[in-house]
Amino acid sequence: MLDTVDWRAENPKKARNKQLLHYWICQTQKIYCETQAEELRPHVDIHSGCIKKIAALRIENQQLYEELGRLQTENAILKQNESRLSFEEQMTSSDQRIQFYTGLQSKALFVWLLSFCSPALPACKVLSPTCVMMCIIMKLRLNLQHQDLAYRFSVSVTTISDILNQELPKLAEKLSFLIQWPDKDSLIRNMPNVIKITYPKCVSIIDCFEVFSQRPGQLTARAQTWSNYKHNNTIKFLVSITPTGANVRIHVERAIERLKNCNILSSSMSLYMVPHADSIVTICSALCNLQPKLLSEVFTCIMVSNGTYCNSPF
Structure with missing residues (x-):
């Protein structure tokens, strides 16, 4: 009987001890887990911060690359403009x-x-x-x-x-x-005396010249531009100047020579420039009329007409 009673008396005590032991173990594990979590939390925060910083740096790096490309393009344009401006300044420097x-x-x-x-x-x-x-x-x-x-x-x-x-x-x-032809009264009034005496009715001195051109591919154009005199394909122009001296042919030849100082008229004209032949001769004639007079005795009032008047029959 005593043994049975003692066992029953000690059983609640053992149960209580077991409960306390279990509680203590649980608390110990909880404390351990919390400690581990506290120790790991800073590492997690540092990793997250590093990821955010790397992403920000990548964005900044991309922006810098874009800015670098823009600056390189701008630098190339500035260099190009500088070289062009330098050439422009050189051309007009004197x-x-x-x-x-x-x-x-x-x-x-x-x-x-x-x-x-x-x-x-x-x-x-x-x-x-x-x-x-x-x-x-x-x-x-x-x-x-x-x-x-x-x-x-x-x-x-x-x-x-x-x-x-x-x-x-x-x-x-x-x-x-700039290519003007004076009226008859102005021509007679400003005509040199030697012309008035020798050629009193002379109002114009004319001559022709030809500009070589590349051989056209079209047979009709090839036939129209063929010159038996030059034995080549040419563009024909009529030149007329106001009377400026006794040996009239010399002066019209001088006018043509001045006109041919524009090298595009003294060399073979390329086919892609032939359609602009009339415009080219008009501009060259106008520029010639801006140059000094062929003869000093010609009056200033017809100086512009002392150049060449050109017209293409084609």
Whole structure:
């Protein structure tokens, strides 16, 4: 009986101890887990912060690359504009350079020509009006290839072709007023005495000249442009000047020689320039009429008419 009672008396105590032991173990594990969590939490926060910083740096890096590309493009454009501006300044730096590139006698005359023709010039995004005018006149004066002009002005060949195709007719129309023929009374009044005596009814001295052209592919055009005198395909022009001296043929030949100082008229004209032949001769004649008089005894009032009047029959 005692054993049975003792066992029953000790059983609640053992149960209580087991409960306390279990509670203590649970608390210990809880504390351990919380401690571990506290220790791991800073690492998790640091990792998350690093990811956010890396993402921000990537965005910033992309923005910097875009800014670098923009600055490189801007730098290339500035260098191109600087080289173009430098060439423009070189061309117009002195009367000698102006005369070489354009045939005009002075920078002041070129500035006047530019200001007068500027309304007819295109609104070009890559070239200034000065460069556009120089490009056209240099083509006529020096007969430079399109590629050469493109290199000089730092543009494409297509831009040069577009400028010439669009502006030659407009410029010819703008400058046509420089090619004037005086009325008969003005001719007689200002005619040199030697002409009045020798050729009292003379009002014009005429001659013809031919410009070589490339051989046309079309048979009809090839036949129309063939010259038995030159034995080549040519474009024919009639030149007329006002009376300026006794040996009239010499002076008209001098006028033609002055006209042919525009190299585009003294060399073989390319086929893509032939459609602009009338415009080309009109512009060249107008520029010749801006040059000094052939003879000093011709009066100033008809100085403009002392150049050449040209018209193409084709």
